[in-house]
Amino acid sequence: MSDSTLTPAAQFRATAPGELFPLAPSLWAHTAVPAVSTPALGASCTADVVIVGAGYAGLSTACHLAKNGVNVVVLEAREPGWGGSGRNGGQIIPGLKYDPDELEARFGAEAGRAVAAFAGSTTEHVFRMIDTEKLAVPHVRHGWVQGAHNDAALHTVESRMRQWERRGLKGAQLLDAAQVRNLLGTQAYKGGWLDPRAGGLQPLTYARELARVAMASGARIFGQTPVTGWQREGNAWKVNTALGPHVTARTVIVCTNAYTRELSSKLSSTVITPNSYQLSTAPLTAQQAESVMPGGQVSSDTRNLLLYFRKDHTGRLLMGGRGPFRQPASNNDWAHLERAVVKMFPQLAGIAFDHRWCGHVSVTRDFLPHVHEPEPGLLINIGCMGRGVALETAMGDALARYTLTRDVRALPFPLTRISPIPFHGLQRLYLAAVVSWYRMRDAGLL
Numbered sequence: 001m002s003d004s005t006l007t008p009a010a011q012f013r014a015t016a017p018g019e020l021f022p023l024a025p026s027l028w029a030h031t032a033v034p035a036v037s038t039p040a041l042g043a044s045c046t047a048d049v050v051i052v053g054a055g056y057a058g059l060s061t062a063c064h065l066a067k068n069g070v071n072v073v074v075l076e077a078r079e080p081g082w083g084g085s086g087r088n089g090g091q092i093i094p095g096l097k098y099d100p101d102e103l104e105a106r107f108g109a110e111a112g113r114a115v116a117a118f119a120g121s122t123t124e125h126v127f128r129m130i131d132t133e134k135l136a137v138p139h140v141r142h143g144w145v146q147g148a149h150n151d152a153a154l155h156t157v158e159s160r161m162r163q164w165e166r167r168g169l170k171g172a173q174l175l176d177a178a179q180v181r182n183l184l185g186t187q188a189y190k191g192g193w194l195d196p197r198a199g200g201l202q203p204l205t206y207a208r209e210l211a212r213v214a215m216a217s218g219a220r221i222f223g224q225t226p227v228t229g230w231q232r233e234g235n236a237w238k239v240n241t242a243l244g245p246h247v248t249a250r251t252v253i254v255c256t257n258a259y260t261r262e263l264s265s266k267l268s269s270t271v272i273t274p275n276s277y278q279l280s281t282a283p284l285t286a287q288q289a290e291s292v293m294p295g296g297q298v299s300s301d302t303r304n305l306l307l308y309f310r311k312d313h314t315g316r317l318l319m320g321g322r323g324p325f326r327q328p329a330s331n332n333d334w335a336h337l338e339r340a341v342v343k344m345f346p347q348l349a350g351i352a353f354d355h356r357w358c359g360h361v362s363v364t365r366d367f368l369p370h371v372h373e374p375e376p377g378l379l380i381n382i383g384c385m386g387r388g389v390a391l392e393t394a395m396g397d398a399l400a401r402y403t404l405t406r407d408v409r410a411l412p413f414p415l416t417r418i419s420p421i422p423f424h425g426l427q428r429l430y431l432a433a434v435v436s437w438y439r440m441r442d443a444g445l446l
């Protein structure tokens with residue numbers, strides 16, 4: 001394949017290393033461990049595998065490959081964790097958009113069982129990685145409370161929980177309104193369920209620790225090195241960068257996810273990339289902390305335009321949800337989340353908010369993660385539906401195993417064709433319509 005198939009948009013400026021793209025000014029950037037040094041690619045080199053993008057997917061793949069003796073180079077346009085992996089809510093939640101029964105209906109009994117088993121196991125990959133590699137990342141594992149916002153949603157969460165229980169989940173709990181109130185400290189929900197597989201972490205520290213482990217295992221990570229495209233050269237791929245030097249390798253793995261736009265307009269038009277907004281309160285007082293999420297769970301609700309929230313290791317409450325598609329213009333773009341904090345937790349009325357940030361999530365047309373291999377040795381991983389901490393860590397394991405074995409059974413999802421969404425250029429309009437429709441559904445008007 002030549003560059004023309006996945007047209008590189010090549011919108012990166014070839015500036016001096018270190019001058020490109022600072023980190024988003026988030027709570028995470030403020031409280032993370034220092035980044036490992038990942039200097040820009042200074043000279044052309046060869047490798048067995050080149051990974052494009054140093055988020056959880058790229059870094060986890062690099063860790064697994066390097067530990068298996070593979071010569072890996074990771075090329076990252078900015079720095080490890082710059083994308084979704086350094087900005088997310090830090091909620092380590094299993095599962096996909098679809099519940100296990102739906103997955104079996106969609107993929108067939110046997111393949112669907114395997115997809116559901118993978119979806120249910122993703123959080124294990126994160127906690128195992130933290131334990132075995134002794135990652136210095138603040139984390140907890142007290143479960144995920146999914147609050148039901150109306151009566152219909154109570155049935156949804158009960159069905160979801162029972163489906164996982166039939167597949168062996170232990171320790172889940174169906175919660176009534178009072179139990180949710182006791183765990184979360186809010187009266188906002190009619191009930192819900194507790195999924196014990198879940199937890200929370202400092203997301204940017206996690207990305208930086210994955211980078212440290214990948215490098216300690218032998219991977220070379222080059223930051224501030226935007227990839228502009230690739231072309232076949234004999235049995236190998238020549239991966240070009242905006243800085244000039246290139247890397248030659250038998251296998252290329254693209255892990256740019258919601259931030260694919262500058263790399264390939266064709267690939268990025270297979271996903272819609274809404275902005276997710278988040279803010280954090282000032283650290284809670286001891287009294288406030290006792291009444292707000294005292295159980296230490298992470299939480300999100302059953303709305304289509306959901307709210308996600310938790311307390312972090314610094315004692316702040318974080319609240320996240322939808323926001324304008326465009327980049328934020330002022331603090332007003334987070335005003336709806338400030339209101340949500342006080343509406344859900346009236347005991348926090350008047351609290352100050354100290355960090356506001358946002359980032360793109362990637363949503364595919366069928367709401368499933370996509371893996372493509374348009375040509376042998378060119379592997380693409382894209383689509384997280386806003387739930388990628390556990391998913392992309394686990395995908396890294398799968399992508400590495402597939403690269404090592406060439407056995408498609410290593411992949412949790414079938415390889416599919418790259419299929420751009422029609423009229424993708426209108427995604428802003430499309431998103432605005434979907435948001436209005438979802439808003440009415442969440443309010444019970446549809």
Ligand SMILES: Cc1cc2nc3c(=O)[nH]c(=O)nc-3n(C[C@H](O)[C@H](O)[C@H](O)COP(=O)(O)OP(=O)(O)OC[C@H]3O[C@@H](n4cnc5c(N)ncnc54)[C@H](O)[C@@H]3O)c2cc1C
Pocket residue numbers: 052053054055056057058075076077078079080081082083084085086087088089090091092093225226227228255256257258259260262263276277278308320358359360361384385386387388389390391392
């Ligand atoms: C605000 C927000 C909140 C979220 N909350 C949660 C949550 O609580 N729980 C959860 O599970 N998920 C959450 N998510 C989703 C999760 O963060 C992502 O699914 C996950 O981080 C994606 O990881 P990734 O490795 O696939 O991609 P990313 O982390 O986005 O990494 C892609 C990388 O590719 C690089 N790149 C792009 N183009 C090039 C190029 N041409 N050359 C080289 N490098 C390039 C980018 O700089 C970037 O670093 C959230 C996302 C956001 C934005």
